[in-house]
Amino acid sequence: MTIITDSVSLATLCDKLTKEPFICIDTEFIREKTYWPKLCLVQISGPKGEPFAIDPLHEGIDLSPLFSLMINSKIVKVLHAARQDIEIFLHLIGQLPNPIFDTQVAAMVCGFGESASYEHLARKIADARIDKSSRFSDWSGRPLEKRQLKYALSDVIHLPRIYLTLKKRLAETGRESWIAKEMAALGKQETYITEPKTAWKKIKTRGASSRTLAVLRELAAVREEWAILYDLPRQHVIRDQSLLAISVSQPTTMEELVRVRGLKGTLTKGKLVSSMLKAIERGKNLKLEKYPETPRKPDNHPASPAVVDLLKVLLKVRCDENSIAAPLVAKNSDLIEIAAGLEKNSVLTGWRRKVFGEDALKLIRGQLSLRVNNGEVHIHTSCEKKN
Template sequence: MITITTTEGLQAFCDRAARAPYVTVDTEFLRERTYYSKLCLVQLAVPGEAEEDAVLVDPLVKGLSLDPLYTLFRNTDVVKVFHAARQDLEIFFVEGGVIPEPMFDTQVAAMVAGFGDQVGYETLVRKLAKASLDKSSRFTDWSRRPLTEAQQTYALADVTHLRVIYEHLREVLDKSGRQPWVEEELATLTDPETYTIDPEHAWLRVKTRTNSGRFLAVVRELAKFREAYAQNKNIPRSRVMKDDALLELASTRPATVNDLSRSRLLLREARKGEIAEGILEAVKAGMNTPQDQQPKPDRTRDKLQVNPALADLLRVLLKAKSEELGVAQKLIATSSDLDEIAAGERDVAALKGWRRKAFGDDALRLCDGKLALRANGQNVEVFEI
């Protein structure tokens, strides 16, 4: 096993990779105690069976720069292959300000190729590479040095088997003509906005059912403070306050440190110092928000007049089309998509792009009474009326 510990060594491997059609990539990281992931290891492999075709890169070594890797990521002649790439891409975007181009995600491709919803790497290794993985090192501390032989073997397997998986899935997609489907799905993964968390919008991720604009204004300010503080201190947002504590504060609206001491859910360390001051300022700002600037709850779904029978038929149609095409149902349409279509909405993700061809057109014809479903043994048939 080769572990790269110098910038020069990484440059040499990246120069070789620049002449290859693709490079497989994976990372090991820690995030339990930080806001941003701490990159602990990078695994890389190019086509081939030689030892030097698959390497580990130790980013924790002092003086090692990942710039050669970022240059490779910008090389559009080489496909960068990941499995379940979102967290890996976030790390590289935060660390180096780069998103690999072009890139290929085998999890997305496997969903298009009929392997089910969010298929795991282990499953693809077993089915396509005809191998098994030693999972004993999965949850180890990747920041500790030296790495054990078991850790290194586990980490390297994440990119060596990935070569076989990628080549198989790419062949399947080329034959089916569905590579454009995958590219549509990757658009969100390769959008920098996916990895840019604006504290101003952090409140949208807090689940609440209230209709009160005042309450939502306080939630917005508390979530904004929490996100900004967590980013600045590089600590998990839950270390500032958890969602249940945030909602409790939005309800009780404390005005003094003494008020904070009465909270049932707020962490002890958040009842004093910078966090306490930030909470009180956020509550005050939320309470002082003019009515015309208060957040408006999204009640569009509440207004939907969903035809339940039609929604059920659409679910049956989705299952039939999913089985016919060999594409994961959740990738084609969500339950919310189906309800919206059954309510007459047409600005729906399931009616756009490749989904329109795979499912949307038939869904609309079903809604218009031009298409029908019938049982045939264990299967459902779709036919014209």
């Protein structure tokens, strides 16, 4: 097991990997007490699967050759469930790694189901068993144990074979475009960065009024800025539940503010209290036209629950037949809209229409039926049009 702890060895490895068409990357990090994930280990391999571990915590190591490798547009970066890994590099480099290939996304249209784990793909494609007993180790501790390194390196040993297998299947089935949107999202900074003014959208508002949302938007922005500034998890600054309670009660003094359940001991002094009170005032003083829109509720459409349930069965059958994960084809909100007769829907365009959308329309028009025979669901299409 090779672990790199010095700048010269890292530069030599990265220089070697710049000649490869793709590299495989994984990381180990901790995030329980910080806003940004703290990078503790980087695992990397080339097309042959020879693994290396890079210790970013070792004193004096210069990671710039690794960062240059990550943004080299001539080399495909292969990761599994890539979002958190990419977020780490975006924070450290200030740029997104590119181009990216996420094997979990690709697996969704290659017959491996929704959110296929790396262990599942390693077993199915490489006939390998991964020992996950070290998964929740303290990766910031040094020295790392052999069992930790063995586990960490296993995450890139089989990744080249998984990548090449999935890439071949995508080419053979012509399904590269089916996951283009999901892959493209990995290359957008907004996927990883929460702007303070939009942070309120991550909070479950449970039917809050527009006036409450106006205050919540201001408060959530303050919390986001505070969390970033002091590198603290949002919930360590103020919990969502408390933030929503403040938005409803809209206190005007520190004494009133600290009476909110869950705040005692966390908001008793300092600039945060002042910032919170000013945020409440800003939200209260907004003009009506400046209020945020209440979140759209797609299930408000007049759709029969029974029809939605039938569409779910049809979706499951068609996705199983086509070896594709159902959530990639249609969300529950899509099914509700289709059941309600709304036809401006992404499910009714492109490849999704061919896989499921056309049959979904036939079902609600009475031109298609579902039958059970010998314990299996069968689809029957009628040539007769129903009015």
